[in-house]
Amino acid sequence: MSGFTGTLNPQQRQAATHIHGPLLILAGAGTGKTRVVTARVAFMINEGIKAEHILAVTFTNKAAAEMRERVKDMCRDGQGKKVIVGTFHAFCAKLLREFAEHVGYKKNFVIYSSAEQVSLIKRVLKGLLIKEETMDPQKALARISKAKNNGEEVGDPTMDLYAAVAEKYANEMRALNVMDFDDLLCLGVKLLEENGDVRATLHQRHRYITVDEFQDTNSLQMRLLRALVPAPYNVCVVGDDDQSIYGWRGAEITNITEFENFFPNPTVVKLEENYRSTTAILHTANSLIKNNAGRREKQLWSRNINVDPVRLVVVEDDAEEAEMIAKEIEAGFYNNKEPWESYAVLFRTNDQSRILEQAFRAKKITYRVVGARSFFDRREVKDILSYLTILHNPHDDISLLRVLNTPTRGIGGTTAELARDHSMVKQFSIWVALCDEDFLRQIPEKSRTAVRGFTELICKYASSASAQGTDLVTLTEALIKEVEYMEYLQKMAKKPEEYNAWENGISLFLTQIANFQENNRSEGLGEFIDSVTLNDEREDKDDIEKKKGVCLITLHASKGLEFPIVYLPGIEQGIVPHKRSFEEGRVDEERRLFYVGITRARQKLTLSFVRFRTKWGQKQSSLPSAFLNELDRTHMHEVDYTMHMKETPTQEENTNFFAGLKAMLVQE
DNA sequence: GCCGAGCCTTTTTTT
DNA sequence: AAGGCTCGGC
Numbered sequence: 001m002s003g004f005t006g007t008l009n010p011q012q013r014q015a016a017t018h019i020h021g022p023l024l025i026l027a028g029a030g031t032g033k034t035r036v037v038t039a040r041v042a043f044m045i046n047e048g049i050k051a052e053h054i055l056a057v058t059f060t061n062k063a064a065a066e067m068r069e070r071v072k073d074m075c076r077d078g079q080g081k082k083v084i085v086g087t088f089h090a091f092c093a094k095l096l097r098e099f100a101e102h103v104g105y106k107k108n109f110v111i112y113s114s115a116e117q118v119s120l121i122k123r124v125l126k127g128l129l130i131k132e133e134t135m136d137p138q139k140a141l142a143r144i145s146k147a148k149n150n151g152e153e154v155g156d157p158t159m160d161l162y163a164a165v166a167e168k169y170a171n172e173m174r175a176l177n178v179m180d181f182d183d184l185l186c187l188g189v190k191l192l193e194e195n196g197d198v199r200a201t202l203h204q205r206h207r208y209i210t211v212d213e214f215q216d217t218n219s220l221q222m223r224l225l226r227a228l229v230p231a232p233y234n235v236c237v238v239g240d241d242d243q244s245i246y247g248w249r250g251a252e253i254t255n256i257t258e259f260e261n262f263f264p265n266p267t268v269v270k271l272e273e274n275y276r277s278t279t280a281i282l283h284t285a286n287s288l289i290k291n292n293a294g295r296r297e298k299q300l301w302s303r304n305i306n307v308d309p310v311r312l313v314v315v316e317d318d319a320e321e322a323e324m325i326a327k328e329i330e331a332g333f334y335n336n337k338e339p340w341e342s343y344a345v346l347f348r349t350n351d352q353s354r355i356l357e358q359a360f361r362a363k364k365i366t367y368r369v370v371g372a373r374s375f376f377d378r379r380e381v382k383d384i385l386s387y388l389t390i391l392h393n394p395h396d397d398i399s400l401l402r403v404l405n406t407p408t409r410g411i412g413g414t415t416a417e418l419a420r421d422h423s424m425v426k427q428f429s430i431w432v433a434l435c436d437e438d439f440l441r442q443i444p445e446k447s448r449t450a451v452r453g454f455t456e457l458i459c460k461y462a463s464s465a466s467a468q469g470t471d472l473v474t475l476t477e478a479l480i481k482e483v484e485y486m487e488y489l490q491k492m493a494k495k496p497e498e499y500n501a502w503e504n505g506i507s508l509f510l511t512q513i514a515n516f517q518e519n520n521r522s523e524g525l526g527e528f529i530d531s532v533t534l535n536d537e538r539e540d541k542d543d544i545e546k547k548k549g550v551c552l553i554t555l556h557a558s559k560g561l562e563f564p565i566v567y568l569p570g571i572e573q574g575i576v577p578h579k580r581s582f583e584e585g586r587v588d589e590e591r592r593l594f595y596v597g598i599t600r601a602r603q604k605l606t607l608s609f610v611r612f613r614t615k616w617g618q619k620q621s622s623l624p625s626a627f628l629n630e631l632d633r634t635h636m637h638e639v640d641y642t643m644h645m646k647e648t649p650t651q652e653e654n655t656n657f658f659a660g661l662k663a664m665l666v667q668e
Numbered sequence: 669g670c671c672g673a674g675c676c677t678t679t680t681t682t683t
Numbered sequence: 684a685a686g687g688c689t690c691g692g693c
Contacts, residue, residue, distance in 0.1 A: 060682070089683050181683045248681065349680055412669045534683070556681045578680055617684065
């Protein structure tokens with residue numbers, strides 16, 4: 001037996017040493033799933049399988065980053081680095097860069113993230129809707145996305161307004177040589193299903209495939225996997241149906257519950273020993289999740305002795321809730337030398353983090369907000385990124401429009417509008433219009449000069465960007481200088497701090513570029529832009545659990561992580577479960593989400609809810625979550641924080657208070 | 669063509 | 684509470 005499988009329990013070892021034929025690992029929360037998967041990879045390499053023939057696909061970047069890290073650590077002589085690890089989307093992006101022509105795209109396509117999608121759909125709606133009609137851009141996009149993920153046809157564009165929007169959107173995307181996230185999967189599937197040669201190449205390239213977070217995969221991802229894995233199906237999938245929380249993105253829980261329909265006669269291994277949490281926490285989690293119907297029954301157990309009960313705290317309002325958490329963390333840090341990194345606060349919606357951040361800042365608590373994709377949404381970063389994108393693919397209208405008059409260079413709305421009209425007539429991008437003499441003749445002398453200046457600038461930098469071995473940092477710096485971007489920012493800034501923040505953003509962005517080049521020497525501008533859009537660059541340097549500070553993170557993003565001390569604020573009707581989940585019939589998924597949150601905790605867990613919560617400036621009353629009723633109270637300690645602050649309430653007072661609360665809930 | 673003031677919507681979760 | 688968008692004055 002190899003050294004690295006020796007410390008595994010029997011089930012773990014069985015999973016880690018099974019290489020050939022389909023394997024399904026049902027891994028409950030905290031059962032050492034990642035350890036098993038990495039041990040398995042190490043085992044395969046030890047058995048003589050080439051690392052580069054092993055492909056590990058995950059659903060989120062975080063999982064990919066973690067796997068990459070652990071595999072690297074586990075394998076000697078740098079073999080681990082050769083294992084190919086990435087998200088489905090990143091995998092498809094790479095694949096499509098290589099074979100773009102097979103699906104009717106050019107290799108220099110650009111990937112649109114949600115902000116660009118919204119811009120484009122707005123443009124489509126503007127052109128298509130008569131003045132009386134309205135359509136919410138977000139909703140239109142959601143519908144388009146759903147259709148793509150389910151492989152549905154859009155319907156007749158002449159009959160159905162939505163279908164017309166969807167069709168126009170798709171046509172524009174193709175004309176501009178851009179793809180959205182869904183297209184990556186759709187086109188990836190199309191490529192593999194329709195091209196035998198490509199498929200054969202891929203089968204040679206990736207001979208052993210592992211899929212993590214399998215409960216979150218959707219039908220497209222399943223199709224991709226099936227196309228990627230030939231008989232005798234050397235595929236290993238790992239997941240936990242109780243942690244399926246991406247149904248809203250089309251995740252098919254049946255991919256895992258009916259795995260055998262896709263890959264016949266799989267070996268199934270269940271991991272049920274939990275190495276993470278105390279029995280109090282596990283009991284609480286189990287009592288919650290058993291309320292879901294149709295799950296694969298699992299019995300998580302733990303050898304950890306029970307130290308602290310789970311606490312359920314009621315507080316007056318969200319400010320007090322944040323204050324309570326901050327105070328306790330502060331006390332733990334100074335009294336018990338508990339490092340900041342031991343703590344995590346998990347919340348349902350991103351906007352819940354703001355008030356926590358305020359409370360933490362006031363107490364000088366070091367914290368980090370994980371996942372908030374703020375950085376690349378910053379205007380200065382977006383501006384520069386748009387420039388780089390245009391250098392790569394000038395036909396990307398949305399990015400082009402963003403930089404066309406940034407910094408101000410005398411190409412205003414009127415000119416842009418004209419160019420747009422012209423591009424419509426010619427059925428091509430705005431860029432083509434800008435370069436077209438017919439168009440240039442139509443506009444005033446002054447604008448013409450400005451447009452010429454712009455197109456020349458882009459051409460000049462585009463040719464140096466595509467040249468082999470160009471340093472992207474130098475190029476970007478030169479571009480910023482030439483367009484006088486910093487001067488523009490200086491002028492735009494209302495306060496000096498604002499300018500400083502922007503300047504800082506630019507320098508961070510340049511550092512990102514430098515890091516990317518450092519790590520991916522052979523890759524160029526296109527790959528850099530992909531990595532930014534797909535979000536897969538940021539992780540390796542801030543390995544989330546190691547980084548300093550209290551972790552503020554959404555419940556969704558917390559999956560796969562663990563922390564000694566966890567707070568779950570806002571366990572209220574409308575938040576957990578989220579208000580929209582009622583309308584959409586996704587309460588079960590909210591329960592799983594809550595379950596994921598609970599099972600992140602190793603030692604201490606505090607749930608809280610408030611009586612009043614501020615939303616959009618308005619104070620509103622809040623009701624405790626119905627899920628709280630489902631929790632087994634044996635290992636739970638209930639506290640009214642407001643009373644607690646005045647004097648320690650007697651047990652009786654407490655009981656009375658919660659009895660009243662329960663009565664309230666039952667009515668609900 | 670440029671810029672500021674005021675109005676309006678926004679957020680569920682991620683690739 | 685904040686950022687995007689529209690409109691009106693320059």
